[in-house]
Amino acid sequence: MIDIVSLLSEVEKCKNAIIVGHSHPDGDCVGSAVALACFIEALGGKADIIFPEKAPRRLEFLLKNRTELDALPENLDGYDVICVDVASPTQLASLKDALIENVKLRIDHHDVGIPYAKHEFVAPKAAATGYIIFELFKYALGESKITGIPMEATDAMFGAISSDTGCFKYANVTPATHITAARLIEIGANAAEINRLLFDTKDKNQLKAEGIALNKLETFMDGKISGIAIELSDYGDDLNIKDFETAIDVARSVRGAKCAVCVKASPTVGTFRASLRANGDTDVSKVAAHFGGGGHIRAAGCTILCDSAKEALSMIVAELEKIIE
Numbered sequence: 216m217i218d219i220v221s222l223l224s225e226v227e228k229c230k231n232a233i234i235v236g237h238s239h240p241d242g243d244c245v246g247s248a249v250a251l252a253c254f255i256e257a258l259g260g261k262a263d264i265i266f267p268e269k270a271p272r273r274l275e276f277l278l279k280n281r282t283e284l285d286a287l288p289e290n291l292d293g294y295d296v297i298c299v300d301v302a303s304p305t306q307l308a309s310l311k312d313a314l315i316e317n318v319k320l321r322i323d324h325h326d327v328g329i330p331y332a333k334h335e336f337v338a339p340k341a342a343a344t345g346y347i348i349f350e351l352f353k354y355a356l357g358e359s360k361i362t363g364i365p366m367e368a369t370d371a372m373f374g375a376i377s378s379d380t381g382c383f384k385y386a387n388v389t390p391a392t393h394i395t396a397a398r399l400i401e402i403g404a405n406a407a408e409i410n411r412l413l414f415d416t417k418d419k420n421q422l423k424a425e426g427i428a429l430n431k432l433e434t435f436m437d438g439k440i441s442g443i444a445i446e447l448s449d450y451g452d453d454l455n456i457k458d459f460e461t462a463i464d465v466a467r468s469v470r471g472a473k474c475a476v477c478v479k480a481s482p483t484v485g486t487f488r489a490s491l492r493a494n495g496d497t498d499v500s501k502v503a504a505h506f507g508g509g510g511h512i513r514a515a516g517c518t519i520l521c522d523s524a525k526e527a528l529s530m531i532v533a534e535l536e537k538i539i540e
């Protein structure tokens with residue numbers, strides 16, 4: 216684990232924080248940002264939240280009554296910028312240029328990444344960044360720096376951990392993950408409702424997108440790789456790239472697939488977003504890194520510039536074939 220004592224002393228100095236998450240914010244990123252905002256407020260400070268793009272609708276419940284900033288302040292003097300769950304500067308996307316020289320703290324659990332903050336607190340063994348925020352709450356409580364854990368933070372941290380572990384299903388889950396989840400439930404986290412909203416609730420458009428993804432499912436290397444390529448034309452009139460966020464799960468669920476890839480055309484012509492997943496020990500973050508992206512061993516992503524999603528998919532499959540046994 217990280218040095219929680221130094222982390223707390225650094226966070227205590229952040230009286231007017233701007234908490235920043237990564238592009239395409241996920242449940243861990245949103246939940247960790249909310250929980251950290253609650254923590255800084257509990258210490259008597261102020262905290263705002265911003266992501267390169269607004270949190271997707273399915274994660275809005277984690278924000279409760281909090282609003283995201285529409286834009287960064289023109290001048291960051293007097294603000295303490297803290298990044299949560301952001302592995303590398305490229306993940307700051309549209310906020311990168313304004314922030315890159317100004318990030319005071321990075322709280323994260325990605326082991327592959329490029330350091331960019333003045334103080335880096337990275338715990339690769341933590342299943343989620345939300346886990347680290349809970350460590351912070353527990354330590355501060357023990358030191359009587361705060362008087363309690365607000366329910367908003369409890370739910371946000373449970374959501375963060377559940378989200379990054381695929382509802383406690385992924386290989387990143389350790390006994391410590393379950394113990395932490397149990398503690399959060401003990402102090403009131405609405406576990407069943409949060410898990411239902413995270414995993415068993417889908418917009419109609421998302422289901423429609425999964426249907427399209429299913430139709431476009433292909434396998435390679437005798438079924439060891441499953442892939443989906445979503446072209447701009449697949450979006451039709453009513454779908455967009457965000458509706459295809461869970462299409463990767465369709466590819467990942469194919470029996471025998473060691474690796475799954477989903478490539479989606481971005482609205483910017485010639486730009487394709489790829490998600491990679493491994494069902495075993497194949498390190499897909501290496502392939503993502505080959506294309507300038509990053510992530511974890513079993514879940515990673517990258518952006519590829521080429522002519523079609525299909526072409527991007529074959530480029531990735533060619534790299535995966537080199538590392539799959």
Ligand SMILES: [Mn+2]
Nearest residue numbers: 243300344379
């Ligand atoms: Mn995370």
